[in-house]
Amino acid sequence: MAAGIRKTTFDEFFDNRKALIYKYQKGDLTKKEFIEEHYFFIIRLNLRPFQRIDSFEKGIYNYQYHNAIAKYNTLRARDKKLLEKHPDLVREIENKVKYHYNKKDESIIRLLRYLDFENVEAYYIKSKSEYLNNRLIEIVLLDYEDVILHTINGGIVEELKREGVFEEVRKRSKIDNYVNKKY
Structure with missing residues (x-):
C-alpha cells in the first residue's frame, strides 16, 4: 500500500x-x-x-x-x-x-x-440436509464478485418473487462445498 x-x-x-x-x-x-x-x-x-x-x-x-x-x-x-x-x-x-x-x-x-433488486438472481439450492432441502435459497448479487447470500425466510422468497428475480428451480449452490459441509 x-x-x-x-x-x-x-x-x-x-x-x-x-x-x-x-x-x-x-x-x-x-x-x-x-x-x-x-x-x-x-x-x-x-x-x-x-x-x-x-x-x-x-x-x-x-x-x-x-x-x-x-x-x-x-x-x-x-x-x-x-x-x-x-x-x-x-x-x-x-x-x-x-x-x-x-x-x-x-x-x-x-x-x-x-440495490433495488437489480442484477440479482435467487433460487433454491440442493442441500444434503433434509431440513434445508427445498427451503434454503441462494441469492447471488451479480454486480459484486463472490457475493452470495443464503436464507430460509419465506417472506424474502415472496419478495424476490414479486420483484421477478426468483427462479422456481433447485440448483447446486455456487459454494456447494461450503454450504453442504457439516460443522
Whole structure:
C-alpha cells in the first residue's frame, strides 16, 4: 500500500473475508475454523451493525456480522459438555442464534431494497440436509464478485418473487462445498 493511503474498516473487512475464503478453499481451514476465525475477526473490528443501509458495503457488513454471530453460537450450542452442565445457558445461546438469524434476514431484505433488486438472481439450492432441502435459497448479487447470500425466510422468497428475480428451480449452490459441509 502506498504511503499515506489508509485502509478503511471496510477494506480490512473485505480483505480478511477474501483471505479466509481463500484459506478455506485451499483446505487450510475447516468449516468450523472458518466460522470461528470470521467471528473473532468481526468481534475484533468492534464495529456494530449499521442502522441505515446506504451502501453495498454496509449491507454486506450487517449480513456478515449477524451471520457470523449466529453460526459461531450454533457451534457453542452444540457443545455436549456445555449442554450437560449448563442447559439454561445453551437455551440463551439458542435464542441468540435465532435473534441473529432474524437480523441477518432483515439485513438481506434491506440490502436488496437498497440495490433495488437489480442484477440479482435467487433460487433454491440442493442441500444434503433434509431440513434445508427445498427451503434454503441462494441469492447471488451479480454486480459484486463472490457475493452470495443464503436464507430460509419465506417472506424474502415472496419478495424476490414479486420483484421477478426468483427462479422456481433447485440448483447446486455456487459454494456447494461450503454450504453442504457439516460443522
